[in-house]
Amino acid sequence: MPEPLLEVRALDAFYGDFQALFGVSLRVAAGEVVAVIGANGAGKSTLLKCIAGAIKSRGDAILIDGQPIGNAPAHAVVARGIALVPEGRRLFPSLSVEENLLIGGQLGRPGPWSLKRVYELFPVLAERRQQPSTSLSGGQQQMVAIGRALMSNPRLLLCDEISLGLAPIVVREVYARLPSIVAEGSSLVIVEQDVVQALKAANHVYCLQEGRVALTGAAGTLTREAISAAYFGA
C-alpha cells in the first residue's frame, strides 16, 4: 500500500495542563476527502491546528509522505504543502480581497492555483477584488478564506468548519466547489458540525469524542446509529 499523503500517529495535544487530544490516529490518501466530525469541544479544531503546525506536537506524530513534521513551525508546514482554512475565516482586515488572496500565495509554490484560477472558481470575488475583505458577506468571506489557502497550492487543504454561520444555501454553494478543488490535485480534510454535509462530501469519516477517535469508516458504510453513538457517547 502506498504511503498515505498525511498520517497522524497517536497524537496528544495540550492547552497548558488541559489535554485536548488523546492518541489520535488518522490517515489521508492522495486524492481523498476525509471528514472529521464530532461535538463541540471534541478536539476537531485542535487536530487541524496540530497538523497545520499552529500547535507544536511530537515530531513523529504527524507525517507527510512519511516525513515527520509534527514539531515544525506553521510557516514551514505551509511550505510543505499543507494549508489551513481557519475556523471563523480569520481574514486580514487591513487587506483587500485580492490582497488576502495574494498573501496566500506569498510562498510562490508552483501549481494550478493562481489569482485567475481562484476567480474562476469564485466569480463573485472577482467583482469585489479591491474591497476590504471584511466588508463581504459571510459566504463570500468563506470563499476568500478558501481561495487564500488554495493560493499556496497545497497538496492537502484543511477546512475548519467552513459551514459555520452560513445559510444552508450558501453552504451548498461552497461545498459544490470542493470537487473542483480535489480535481486540481489537493486532498481535503474537512472538519464539520454539519454531519449530513460532511458525509455527502467525504470518502472517509472520523468521529472524535472528547479528544479520542470514537469511530472511523468509509462514508457510505456508517449507520446513523453508529454515528450518533460515536458523536455523543453511548
Place this chain on the structure above:
Amino acid sequence: MSAPFRVEHATRSSQVGMAIFAAALVALAAAPFWGGRDDLRLLSEIYAYVALASLWNLLAGYAGLVSVGQQAYVGLGGYVLFASTILAGLHPFVAVPLAGMVAGVVALPVAGLMFRLRGHYFAIGTWVVAEVFRLIASQISALGGGSGISLPAGIVTSMASSRQMREFLIYWVALALVVVVLGAIVLLLRSRYGLALTAIRDNELAARSNGVDVARTKLVVYVLTAFGTAMIGALIFLQKLRISPDTAFSVNDWTAFVIFITVIGGIGRVEGPIIGTIVFFLLRQTLADLGSLYLLMLGAVAIAVMLFAPKGIWGLIADRFGWQLLPLERRLHFAPDARTT
C-alpha cells in the same frame, strides 16, 4: 454577627522577616550614635532609593502603570520645598509634607491627560510631562532659573541647634519617611484596594468584569505615588542643600536607577525594591569608578534579568521557597462550625 472566616496574612517566613525589620529599625535609628557623617549620608540615600523604588513598584508592578517620568515628582517636591522655604519662609520640615500635597494635587490633571495613553505611549507621555516640569523650572528666575539655587544659610541653620543635630534630624526624618512609605504600601496591599490591584495586575479585563473600578483604582495609586515621591524628593534636596532643573528632574538618577533596582530586585513584590537597592548599592560601591561603563553594565544586567529571570532576585527566591518577608499573603481561616459542605 462576625464573619465565618477571617483573613490571615502572616506566615512563618514573614514573622522572621518582621523580626529582622524590627531589629534593623532599632539599629538604624541608633545610627547617629555609631556611624559617621558619611555613613548617615549613605544610609539616607539608601532609604530614598528603597522608598522611590517601592513606590515605582506599586505603580508599575501592581497597577500596571509603567511610568518613566516619576522624576517629575521628585523634582517637583524639591522645588516646592525650596520655593516654600525661600519665598514663603516655611520651616523645611513642614515643607516636606506640603511638597507631597502639592504633588498629589498636580498629579490629578496629569493623570487626566496621561491616562488617555496606553502602555508604551503612556510611558513616554510621562517622560514628556517630566520634561515640561524641567523646562518650567528653568524659567523660574526666583529659584535660580537654569543654573539652580542653593538653600540660603539662614534657613539651613534655622533647622537645628548645630550642624550635627541638623544632620541627625534629617537622617531620622529620612528613616521615618521610608518606614512610613513601606508601611503605607503594605497596608494598602492588605486592604481591599490591594486586592483590587492584584486583580488588575493579573487580568485587567477580568477585574473589571468582577466590579473592580479599574480607572479609579489606578488614579488613586497614581496620586498616592506622586504624593510619596515628592516628599522623598523634597527630603533629598533638603539634604543636598542645592537644587537645579537638571539634577531635580534627572532621568538617570530618579528613573533609570529606580527601574533597574526594581527589575533586578523583583517587580510586583514588595520585597523586590529592598533587595534591589541593596544589590544596587553593593554594585555601586565596587564599580562606580568605572563611570559610564558602570551604567552600561547596569543596563545590560537589567536586560538580562528581564529576559531570563523576569521576576527578579526576590521572585526567584520566593517562588523557590515560598517565603515572604512582609505579611501580605491572604489565607482564609474558617471557624470550625461555619464550614459548609
Place this chain on the structure above:
Amino acid sequence: MEWANIIIQGVLIGGLYAMFAAGLALIFGVMRLVNIAHGDLIVLAAYVALMTTDTLGLNPLIAIVIVVPIMAAIGYALQRALLNRTLGDDVLPPLLVTFGLSVIIQNALLEAFTADSRRLKAGPIEVQTFEVAGVWIGVLPLLQFVVAIAVIAGLQLLFYRTALGRAFRATSDDQSVAQLMGLDNRHVFALAMALSLAVIAVAGVFLAVRTNFDPAIGPARLIFGFEAVIIGGLGSMWGTLAGGIILGVSQAIGAQINPGWQLLAGHLAFLLILAVRPEGLFPKVQT
C-alpha cells in the same frame, strides 16, 4: 514677513521630526512595540555617519548610502537577537529592555566618543539660501524636507503596493494566521526593524549636519518623534508628517516669543492635542 519666515522654518524642521516619527510609528504598527532607544539609535546613526565621513572623507549627504545599510543590518540583528524575545502580551519586557538598551547605547557612545559636541560638515550647501516671494529659504533644510516627504511616500508605497508591505500589514493584523500564510514572524519583525533603522539612518545624518550632537541628545529626539506621532494620529504616515510640521511650527513660534520657550511650546502643543483630540488629527479609522 518675519512670521512667514518663522512658519517656514518650522515646517521644514517638521520634516525631520516626521522622519523621527515614521520609524517609531512603523514599528508600533507592525509589532506593537515602542522602542525607547529610538532616539539613541538616531544619535548612533549620526556617529556612524561621523566615522564614515572621517575614514572615507565623504560628504555626509553622500555617506547616507553607507550609513543606511549599516543601520538596517543593526536593526535586523537587534530584533532577531534581542527584541523578538520581548514580544508578547505584557507591556513591561519590551519597555524595560528598550529602556536598558537606551542606557547602554548612550553610555557606549560616551565611552567611545566622549561627551564632546560634534557636527558634520556638508560643505557650501549648508549656507546656501534662495529667495521666494520675499522669504529666504535654506537649501539644506529644504532638501531635508523633500527627503522626508520622499521617505514617507516611499513607506506608504511599500506598505500598500508591495508584497513586503502586505506581509507587514497581515502580520500586524493577525500574527498567528500570518504564520499560516508561510510568513516567519521572526523574520518579518526583523525586516520591519531594519526598515525603521534605515529611516533612522537618513534622519540621523540630517540631524548630524543640521545641529550639534552628543551622546545625550537621544531622548529628546524620541520625544519629538513620539509627539509628532500622537499629534498626527496613529496609523497614518501622512498624519505623522502633519504632526511633525505642527510640532516644528509650534516650536518655532515659541522660540520667537522667547528663546527659552522653544521646547516648551512644542510640548504644550502636544499636551493640548492630547487633551482635546487624543486620537490625533488624522487617525486611521479602525475597522
